[in-house]
Amino acid sequence: MRNPRGARRRRARGLPPGAGNGYNPAMIRSATRAGNDRLPLADEAATVRLAAALAPLLERGDVIALSGDLGAGKTSFARSLIGALTGAGEEVPSPTFTLVQSYETPKGTLWHFDLYRLAAPEEAYELGIEDAFEDGIVVIEWPERLGRLLPAERLTIALEFAADPGARLATLVPAGGWTERLRGLQFDG
Numbered sequence: 001m002r003n004p005r006g007a008r009r010r011r012a013r014g015l016p017p018g019a020g021n022g023y024n025p026a027m028i029r030s031a032t033r034a035g036n037d038r039l040p041l042a043d044e045a046a047t048v049r050l051a052a053a054l055a056p057l058l059e060r061g062d063v064i065a066l067s068g069d070l071g072a073g074k075t076s077f078a079r080s081l082i083g084a085l086t087g088a089g090e091e092v093p094s095p096t097f098t099l100v101q102s103y104e105t106p107k108g109t110l111w112h113f114d115l116y117r118l119a120a121p122e123e124a125y126e127l128g129i130e131d132a133f134e135d136g137i138v139v140i141e142w143p144e145r146l147g148r149l150l151p152a153e154r155l156t157i158a159l160e161f162a163a164d165p166g167a168r169l170a171t172l173v174p175a176g177g178w179t180e181r182l183r184g185l186q187f188d189g
Contacts, residue, residue: 037172037182039189040162046189047073050170051080053187054155058085058137060108063151065143068159073168074141077157078112081139085110095141100127102136109136115145124149153177 041047058064064081066074079092085105095101095114103110111132118124124146132138133151143150153176160169174182 039170039172039187041073041159041168041170042164042189043166044073044076047076047168047170048080049189050187051077052084053185055081055084057181057184058107060135060137061133063133063138063140063154065150065154065156066139066141066159067143067156069161072159072161074159075114077159077170078139078141082110082112085137100129100132102132105137107137111136111138113138113140115140115142118142118145121145121147121149155182 039050041050054064058081066077068074075094079094082092082103082105085107086103092103092112093101095112099114099117101112103112109132111129113124113127113129113132115124129138129146129149140146140150143154143156155175155178156173158171158173160171161167162169172182
């Protein structure tokens with residue numbers, strides 16, 4: 001769904017060349033220093049439980065930014081979150097090659113973006129990200145690729161490898177209303 005008038009407005013805004021290209025591990029380190037919630041995830045089942053615990057808190061207009069290295073568990077988390085919202089049996093392919101998938105949920109349309117292959121932030125407009133931000137729940141893998149297009153009001157979940165094989169650390173970095181909403185998160189690890 002492209003909006004030609006919106007496209008002209010976006011081009012007029014412009015972005016600095018190269019803004020937001022690439023993974024930034026400093027995002028995880030700064031989140032930890034800032035005292036954000038750092039949750040140990042012992043295995044993939046713990047990742048599924050965290051996603052299921054977060055799902056009831058989501059509403060239209062929410063943005064979940066999944067940050068982390070290759071293989072850190074971003075897609076596993078996204079699949080689990082989508083499954084929790086759509087119900088059992090929904091096939092959730094990785095959008096690595098299609099870049100975006102959408103799912104109908106009782107809470108509205110959920111958009112799952114994998115921006116790893118984006119060369120420039122403005123390419124996200126071609127994927128319909130502006131419409132997704134306005135009308136849906138948005139889950140973004142590789143959010144760093146959006147640069148200044150990434151909404152300030154979001155929940156960033158930075159995933160990193162832990163010492164034990166298969167284990168991860170999830171750092172939750174709330175912005176805006178997410179700080180208060182995360183108080184309702186029921187997660188026991």
